[in-house]
Amino acid sequence: MVGPTASLSTLNRADGSASYKCPATGYDVLGAVNGPIELPARRDALKPEDATVEVFVKPGNTTAGVGERYVEGILRSVLGKVILGRERGFPRRGVVITLAIVGGDAVERGDSYLTILPALLHTSLLALLSAAVPLSMTFSATLLGVTKSGEIMPDLSAADAKTAVSRHVLAFSSKNHLLLNESEGRFDFNTWEQVRERALSICQELTMPGSDGDVAMGDESDGSKVDGFVRETVEDRLRRDYTWKIDS
Amino acid sequence: MSTPLILLPGDEVPSNHLPSTKSNPLKLGSGVRLLSQPSTNSAASSHVLTASQAGILTTDAKRNTVSLQSFSNRRYIPTTNDLIIAQIHHSSIDYFHCIVTPHTAQALLGQLSFEGATKKTRPMLNRGDLVYARVSSVGLGAGAEVEITCVNPATGKAEPGGLGPLTGGMVFDISTGFAARLIRASSSSADHGDAIDGLVVLSELGKKLESSGGFEIAVGRNGKVWVDCSAAGDTAIKSTIAIGRCLQSTDDNNLNTTDQKKLVTKVLREMKLSS
Numbered sequence: 001m002v003g004p005t006a007s008l009s010t011l012n013r014a015d016g017s018a019s020y021k022c023p024a025t026g027y028d029v030l031g032a033v034n035g036p037i038e039l040p041a042r043r044d045a046l047k048p049e050d051a052t053v054e055v056f057v058k059p060g061n062t063t064a065g066v067g068e069r070y071v072e073g074i075l076r077s078v079l080g081k082v083i084l085g086r087e088r089g090f091p092r093r094g095v096v097i098t099l100a101i102v103g104g105d106a107v108e109r110g111d112s113y114l115t116i117l118p119a120l121l122h123t124s125l126l127a128l129l130s131a132a133v134p135l136s137m138t139f140s141a142t143l144l145g146v147t148k149s150g151e152i153m154p155d156l157s158a159a160d161a162k163t164a165v166s167r168h169v170l171a172f173s174s175k176n177h178l179l180l181n182e183s184e185g186r187f188d189f190n191t192w193e194q195v196r197e198r199a200l201s202i203c204q205e206l207t208m209p210g211s212d213g214d215v216a217m218g219d220e221s222d223g224s225k226v227d228g229f230v231r232e233t234v235e236d237r238l239r240r241d242y243t244w245k246i247d248s
Numbered sequence: 249m250s251t252p253l254i255l256l257p258g259d260e261v262p263s264n265h266l267p268s269t270k271s272n273p274l275k276l277g278s279g280v281r282l283l284s285q286p287s288t289n290s291a292a293s294s295h296v297l298t299a300s301q302a303g304i305l306t307t308d309a310k311r312n313t314v315s316l317q318s319f320s321n322r323r324y325i326p327t328t329n330d331l332i333i334a335q336i337h338h339s340s341i342d343y344f345h346c347i348v349t350p351h352t353a354q355a356l357l358g359q360l361s362f363e364g365a366t367k368k369t370r371p372m373l374n375r376g377d378l379v380y381a382r383v384s385s386v387g388l389g390a391g392a393e394v395e396i397t398c399v400n401p402a403t404g405k406a407e408p409g410g411l412g413p414l415t416g417g418m419v420f421d422i423s424t425g426f427a428a429r430l431i432r433a434s435s436s437s438a439d440h441g442d443a444i445d446g447l448v449v450l451s452e453l454g455k456k457l458e459s460s461g462g463f464e465i466a467v468g469r470n471g472k473v474w475v476d477c478s479a480a481g482d483t484a485i486k487s488t489i490a491i492g493r494c495l496q497s498t499d500d501n502n503l504n505t506t507d508q509k510k511l512v513t514k515v516l517r518e519m520k521l522s523s
Contacts, residue, residue, distance in 0.1 A: 012500070015322055037350075089386075092390045130319050134279075135257035173258070234254070239254075244502075245317075247504075
């Protein structure tokens with residue numbers, strides 16, 4: 001199967017940006033991160049010691065509506081847990097994440113937003129890394145569907161997702177904590193447990209050491225994983241940015 | 249530095265990569281944080297260093313520091329003692345309010361924080377004027393104000409040299425990583441003639457433009473570079489633009505030393521500056 005493609009720091013004026021293309025669903029998302037910046041209104045009264053995370057999702061062909069508000073809420077809560085909003089320069093400031101859906105089928109009003117959620121999560125993670133916003137860990141997400149016969153399908157396309165009985169988006173951190181669980185449709189506990197195990201193995205595949213032996217040295221069990229494609233993308237870009245240093 | 253160690257947020261910094269000097273305590277730079285790990289067997293908890301940004305691990309054995317060098321396009325976060333180029337936004341009784349980076353709180357520059365300034369002879373700066381200043385304090389706690397100064401309060405001199413209002417010239421935007429590189433390169437270029445941090449663009453420009461009077465340059469850590477030429481009339485404008493273009497395209501295209509030399513020649517020819 002073809003893996004996702006991504007590139008970092010594609011936009012010049014944003015503090016950090018990333019574009020991400022998911023091969024299964026065909027969604028192409030462009031993300032920009034600006035931070036730490038001063039927010040126009042005082043929205044920090046509840047958590048004065050922390051940074052405020054704002055997420056905006058822009059569909060490619062229409063204005064943002066209820067579906068976008070809903071997915072923005074999900075993203076904000078996941079990213080808010082990962083961003084270290086108390087690091088120097090960040091308290092009382094805002095981190096603004098703008099995600100534009102630039103390719104793939106349009107999500108119709110009233111359609112499920114779960115199909116695009118993993119792409120949005122990965123784009124925002126890469127854009128945050130590119131903006132050097134302090135994070136406690138990285139994560140990866142996946143979308144799984146369960147068919148009528150109870151079969152669990154990975155790599156759902158948008159059409160497959162419509163026919164599936166239930167759809168699940170799960171995100172796991174690089175330390176295998178369950179960060180997000182959004183499910184839709186009819187399913188029972190056993191099915192969900194199977195889905196969770198399957199999702200964990202998929203996300204670990206995205207985060208576990210590859211077979212190329214490019215494992216960082218040291219004997220830590222958690223700290224030295226090769227985070228599949230996220231790590232590859234970041235390393236590629238850093239190597240390109242620092243050729244002057246590496247070559248000398 | 250053949251195999252750089254690249255870390256992602258949450259990765260532990262391997263202890264064999266840390267500088268081994270025991271004489272002075274280890275200092276943590278940007279992107280690294282200290283976490284204490286509750287240990288299972290004894291009361292003493294152990295500490296681990298983890299990365300909080302994606303970046304290349306860099307250590308300095310002499311100063312015993314460890315930090316992560318991240319992507320160069322990131323936003324500048326004020327740090328004490330950094331040299332920056334700030335723009336006056338407005339003036340109040342005691343302070344000039346200055347813009348350091350867009351969409352962030354304004355920094356405060358005292359009306360009297362200039363060399364030789366008294367209540368009667370203080371510089372009259374208007375909206376839009378530029379100053380080359382040092383960050384004197386970033387304050388404590390959340391959302392504290394950043395203070396900048398153009399004078400060393402201990403000596404009353406503009407130290408390090410060149411602090412104060414920038415008149416004439418032009419400002420170009422560069423990435424914060426490139427600004428840091430330019431500062432490192434220019435501060436250590438006095439003793440070596442070769443490329444420092446892979447930068448030859450400035451020394452090359454200096455050689456080529458020497459005949460027309462040379463140029464002055466100020467680099468701010470907040471991703472700004474100010475360029476001014478002393479030559480007369482059109483040549484000064486042309487050389488200023490040429491220098492700015494060379495710096496910006498070296499930054500954008502991540503040029504190596506040979507390409508930087510080629511670029512300088514090409515830009516100067518296009519601007520009809522090379523003799």
